[in-house]
Amino acid sequence: MTTTTTAALVPLLPFLGAVAGLSCGRRAPGFVRPLAVLPTLAAAVLAVVVAVRQGGDAPIDAATKLTDTGSIPIDLALHVDGFAALVAILVATVATCVQSYSVGYLRTDPRYPSYAALVSLFTSAMLLVVYSDDLIVLLVGWEVMGICSYFLVGHYWETAAARSASLKAFLVTKLGDVPFLIGIFALAADAGTFRISEIYAVLTGGHTLDHPTVIALLLLAGVAGKSAQFPLHTWLPDAMAGPTPVSALIHAATMVAAGVYFIARLLPVFAASAAALAVLAVMAAVTMVGSALAALAQDDIKRVLAYSTVGQLGYMTGALAVGDRGAAVFHLMSHGAFKALLFLGAGVIIHAAGTNSLAAMSRMGGLARRIPDAYWTMSVALLALAAIPPFAGFFSKEAVLGAAESVATGHGATEPAYDVPGAVGWVVLVAGLVTALLTAGYATRLWLLAFRGSGPEAPDHGKQPLAMNVVLWVLFVPAAGLGVATGHLPSWFDDHSLDPTLATSVLGTGFALVGGIMTYATWRHTTALAGRPPLGAVAAHPRAEPAVSEAEAIASHEPAYGSIASAPDPADPGRLLLGPLHRHAAVGFHLDAIYAAAFVRPVRAAARLVRFLDREVVETYVRGAATAPGLLGAAVRRTQTGNVQTYLSALLAGSLVLVVAVVITATGG
Numbered sequence: 001m002t003t004t005t006t007a008a009l010v011p012l013l014p015f016l017g018a019v020a021g022l023s024c025g026r027r028a029p030g031f032v033r034p035l036a037v038l039p040t041l042a043a044a045v046l047a048v049v050v051a052v053r054q055g056g057d058a059p060i061d062a063a064t065k066l067t068d069t070g071s072i073p074i075d076l077a078l079h080v081d082g083f084a085a086l087v088a089i090l091v092a093t094v095a096t097c098v099q100s101y102s103v104g105y106l107r108t109d110p111r112y113p114s115y116a117a118l119v120s121l122f123t124s125a126m127l128l129v130v131y132s133d134d135l136i137v138l139l140v141g142w143e144v145m146g147i148c149s150y151f152l153v154g155h156y157w158e159t160a161a162a163r164s165a166s167l168k169a170f171l172v173t174k175l176g177d178v179p180f181l182i183g184i185f186a187l188a189a190d191a192g193t194f195r196i197s198e199i200y201a202v203l204t205g206g207h208t209l210d211h212p213t214v215i216a217l218l219l220l221a222g223v224a225g226k227s228a229q230f231p232l233h234t235w236l237p238d239a240m241a242g243p244t245p246v247s248a249l250i251h252a253a254t255m256v257a258a259g260v261y262f263i264a265r266l267l268p269v270f271a272a273s274a275a276a277l278a279v280l281a282v283m284a285a286v287t288m289v290g291s292a293l294a295a296l297a298q299d300d301i302k303r304v305l306a307y308s309t310v311g312q313l314g315y316m317t318g319a320l321a322v323g324d325r326g327a328a329v330f331h332l333m334s335h336g337a338f339k340a341l342l343f344l345g346a347g348v349i350i351h352a353a354g355t356n357s358l359a360a361m362s363r364m365g366g367l368a369r370r371i372p373d374a375y376w377t378m379s380v381a382l383l384a385l386a387a388i389p390p391f392a393g394f395f396s397k398e399a400v401l402g403a404a405e406s407v408a409t410g411h412g413a414t415e416p417a418y419d420v421p422g423a424v425g426w427v428v429l430v431a432g433l434v435t436a437l438l439t440a441g442y443a444t445r446l447w448l449l450a451f452r453g454s455g456p457e458a459p460d461h462g463k464q465p466l467a468m469n470v471v472l473w474v475l476f477v478p479a480a481g482l483g484v485a486t487g488h489l490p491s492w493f494d495d496h497s498l499d500p501t502l503a504t505s506v507l508g509t510g511f512a513l514v515g516g517i518m519t520y521a522t523w524r525h526t527t528a529l530a531g532r533p534p535l536g537a538v539a540a541h542p543r544a545e546p547a548v549s550e551a552e553a554i555a556s557h558e559p560a561y562g563s564i565a566s567a568p569d570p571a572d573p574g575r576l577l578l579g580p581l582h583r584h585a586a587v588g589f590h591l592d593a594i595y596a597a598a599f600v601r602p603v604r605a606a607a608r609l610v611r612f613l614d615r616e617v618v619e620t621y622v623r624g625a626a627t628a629p630g631l632l633g634a635a636v637r638r639t640q641t642g643n644v645q646t647y648l649s650a651l652l653a654g655s656l657v658l659v660v661a662v663v664i665t666a667t668g669g
Contacts, residue, residue: 003053004062007080010046010088011127011141013039014095018120025113036116037099040123044092047127051085056492061197063133072188079133079197082492083329087261088130090336094253095123097471101344102245104465105546115155119249122148126254130261135184135194138262142180142226145255146173152250153242156551161564165241172235173225180222186215187269196265203268216269216276219262220283227259229317230287233310234591237294237565240302241554243547244347247302251309252340260316260332264325271323271418281321281424285431288314290589292438296445296574297585299567300356300557301346304446308385309339311435315400318428323418324403326493330486331396337478338384338393345378345472347546348464349450354540356553357561358449359569364458368451373469375451377476382447384479386440386512389505395483397436398500398508404429405504429504436508440515445574448523464546522573563587 017039024031054060063077080088099119106112125148128141147170154166184194190209191199209215223229228236236256240247250256263270263280270276288311295307312335319328350356352371353364361367368375384393405411407425486498540552561567566586569575575582584590639650 003050003060003080004078006046006053007050007060007062007078007131010043010050010092011124011131013043013046013124014120014127015124018117018124021113021117021120025117029113032113032116033103036120037096037103040092040096040099040120043123043127044089044096047085047088047092050080051089054080054082054085056082056085059197061133063195066134066137072192072194074136074194075134076137077133077195078131080131083261083264083325084130086333086489086492087257087329088127090333091123091126091130091253091257094336094340094475095119095126095249097340097344097475098245098249100467101248101347101471102243104467105245105347106243107465108545109547111155115152115243118148118152119246122152122249122254126258129258133196135188135196138196139181139184142222142258143177145226145258146170146177149173149239149250149255152246153239155243155246156241156554159241159551159555161238161241161554161558165235165238169235169239172232176222176225176232178221179218180225183215183218183222186211186218187266190215199266200268203272209269209272212269212272213275216273217279219266219269220276220280223259223263223317224283225259226262227256227313227317228310229259229283229313230290231591233287233291234588234595236310237298237303237306237588240300240306244302244343244350244550247306248340248343248347251306251343252336256309256313257332257336260313260320260328263317263320264329267320267323267325267418270320271420274419274421277321277323277420277424280317281427284314284318284321285427287311288318288431288435289438292435292442293578293581293585294588295442296438297578297582298565299358299561299563299569299572300565301349301358301361301446301450302343302356303565304358304442305339305342305346308342308439308442309335311439312339312385314435315397315432318432319400319403321420322403322407322425322428323420324399324496326490326496326498327396327399327403329493330399330489330498334384334392334396334478334482337475337482338381338391341377341381341472341475341479342385344468344475345374345381347550348374348468348472349378350553351464351544351546351549352458353450354459354544354549354553355556356550357557357567358446359561359567359572362449362453362569362571363455364453365455367453367458370458370460371464373464373472377472377479379447379451380476381479382443386443386516387436387508388440388512389509390483392479392482394509395486395498395500397432398505399486399498401429401432401436401504401508402499402501404432405501433507433511437511437515440512441519441577442574444516444519445523445572448520448573452523454527468546519573519577522576526571526573526576528571 017035021032021035024035059079059081061079063075066074066076099116102116106115122145125141125144129138132138132141150166150170153169154162156162188194190211191202193199225232239250270280291307291310295304298304298307316328316331319331348371353361353367380391384391387394387397404425407420408422408429410422489498490496540549544552558564578585
C-alpha cells in the first residue's frame with residue numbers, strides 16, 4: 001500500500017467507524033464498542049506508518065481536482081510534512097485513548113452509540129484538517145468539528161448547564177468562523193490558489209500579498225474562536241458541562257488545537273504583517289495571564305483545567321507570534337499528552353469523590369489512596385503542566401520562551417527568517433514568565449486540594465473500570481518522557497533548535513518554583529480553616545457509574561455553592577493569593593456580563609422591536625387591508641334585499657340626484 005493511500009485511510013477509517021456505529025447502534029449494540037475503538041486505533045497505527053515513511057524529509061503530496069469553480073479550482077489534496085505527520089499521531093493516539101476510556105466511563109449510558117460515533121466523526125474531521133492541503137477541504141473538517149462539539153458538549157442535555165454550554169460553544173465559534181471564511185476567500189484571491197503548500201511556497205519565495213494585514217486579522221478571528229483565545233475564549237470553560245472524555249478530546253487533540261495548527265501551516269501569511277504579529281502577541285499575552293488568574297480561582301476541577309488549556313494555547317500562539325512554528329507545535333504535542341491525562345484523571349477523581357468541587361475534596365481524607373493510578377499519573381502531569389524539569393512540559397514551554405527571548409534580544413532568527421518586531425518578543429517573554437508562576441500556583445493548588453484533603457474518609461464509589469486506569473498509564477509515558485525527543489524534532493519541523501536556553505530555563509523554572517512554593521505556604525496557612533465545610537456541600541450518589549457521578553456533580557454544584565465556578569471556601573489558598581481579584585477572576589473577569597450588555601441585550605432588544613413592528617404594524621396593515629373590503633362587501637350586501645319596489649325607489653332617488661346635480665352645474669349655481 002502506497003504512503004498516499006495509507007495517509008488517505010487515516011481520516012477515512014474513523015469516518016467509516018462513525019457511520020457504521022450509527023447504523024449498528026440499535027440493531028447490533030454489541031458491535032458499537034469495537035466500532036468505536038478499532039477504527040480509531042487502526043488510524044493511529046497508520047498515522048505512525050505514514051510518519052515513519054515520511055521521516056521528516058520531503059513532504060508527501062497528492063491531489064485530484066474536486067471541482068472546477070471557473071476561477072480557482074478546489075482540489076482534494078493531501079500534504080504530509082513533518083508537522084502533519086506528528087500532529088496526526090497525537091490526534092489519533094489521544095482519540096484512541098478517549099474511545100477506550102469511554103468504554104468504561106459511559107458503559108451504562110443509553111446514548112453511548114451516538115456519543116461514540118460523534119467522537120469518531122470528530123477525530124476524522126481533525127485528521128482531515130491536519131492532512132488537507134486545500135483550504136476549502138480544510139474548512140469542511142473545521143466546521144464538522146464545530147457541529148460535533150455542539151452535540152458532544154450537550155451530551156447531558158437534561159441539565160441546563162449542558163444545553164447552555166453547547167449552544168454557547170457553537171455560537172461563539174461561529175462568530176469567529178464568519179470572518180475566517182471571508183479571510184480564506186481573500187487569501188485565495190490574492191495568492192491565486194486554495195492550496196496551502198503553494199501559498200506557503202509563494203510567500204516564502206518573495207511574493208507579497210496585496211492586503212496581508214486584513215487577511216491575517218480575518219483569519220485570526222476564526223483561530224481565536226476555535227482555539228479559545230481572547231476575546232472568544234469564553235465558551236471553553238463552560239464546555240466542561242460535557243462528559244470528561246469529550247473535554248479531554250477537545251482540549252488535547254482536536255478543536256482548540258486546530259487553530260494553532262492552522263496558523264503554523266500558514267505562518268508566512270501572518271508574518272507578512274507586523275501589525276498582525278503584534279495583535280497575535282497581545283492576544284496571546286492577555287490570554288495567558290488572564291486565564292491563569294481565572295484558573296487560580298475556580299472550584300470545579302475541570303474548569304481549572306479548562307482555563308489551563310486556554311493559557312497553554314496562549315503559549316502556542318505566542319510562539320507563532322515570534323515566528324517559531326516548531327516551538328508552537330512542540331508545545332501543542334506535549335500539552336496534548338499531559339492535558340489529556342489530566343482530564344481523564346479528573347474523571348477518575350470525580351467518580352471517586354462523587355463531586356467536581358475542589359472545596360469538597362479538600363474535606364475528604366484518603367482520596368489519593370482510593371485512586372493510586374490517578375494520583376501518581378496526575379501528579380506527573382501537573383509537574384509537566386507547571387514546566388518542572390525533566391518532564392515534557394518543561395522542554396516545550398522553554399522552547400517557546402527561548403524563541404521569544406531570541407526575538408526580544410535580537411540574538412536569534414527563525415527559519416525561514418521573519419521580520420518580527422522586538423517588542424513582540426518582549427510581550428510574549430514577559431507574559432510567558434508571569435504565566436509560568438501562575439501556572440505552577442494553580443497546578444499546586446489543584447494537587448493539594450484534591451489529594452491532600454483532611455476530614456472524613458472519602459466515600460467509596462467502587463473501583464474504576466480497568467480501561468480507565470490503563471489509559472492513564474498509556475498517556476503517562478509521553479507526558480513524562482516526550483522531552484527526550486527535543487533533539488530529534490527539529491528535523492521534522494524547520495530545523496530550528498528547540499533546546500532550552502540557559503537564561504529562560506533558569507527564569508522559567510525559578511518562576512514556577514516560586515509559584516508552587518507560595519501556593520503551598522498559603523495552603524499550610526489556610527488549612528486550619530478546612531474544618532469548616534463549605535455551605536451546601538454535596539456529593540453524587542454512592543456506587544453511581546462514572547458518567548452518572550459526573551452528571552450529578554455538574555447538576556449539583558451551582559445549587560450547592562451558588563456558582564458554577566467558585567465556592568465560598570475560606571480554606572482555599574487561591575482566595576488568599578488573589579485577594580480582591582478573586583471574585584473577578586472566578587467569573588472570568590466578567591467578560592460574559594460585558595458581552596451580554598454590549599451584544600446580547602441590544603440584539604434581543606432589536607429582536608423585540610422587530611417583533612413588535614411585525615405584529616403591531618405590519619400585521620395590522622395586512623389585517624386592515626383584508627378587513628376593509630370585507631366591511632365594504634358586508635355594507636353592499638345589505639342593500640341587496642330582493643324587493644323590486646326598493647330597487648325602483650333607489651333608482652328614482654338616484655336619478656333625481658343626478659338631475660339636480662346636472663341643473664346646478666349647468667346654471668353655475
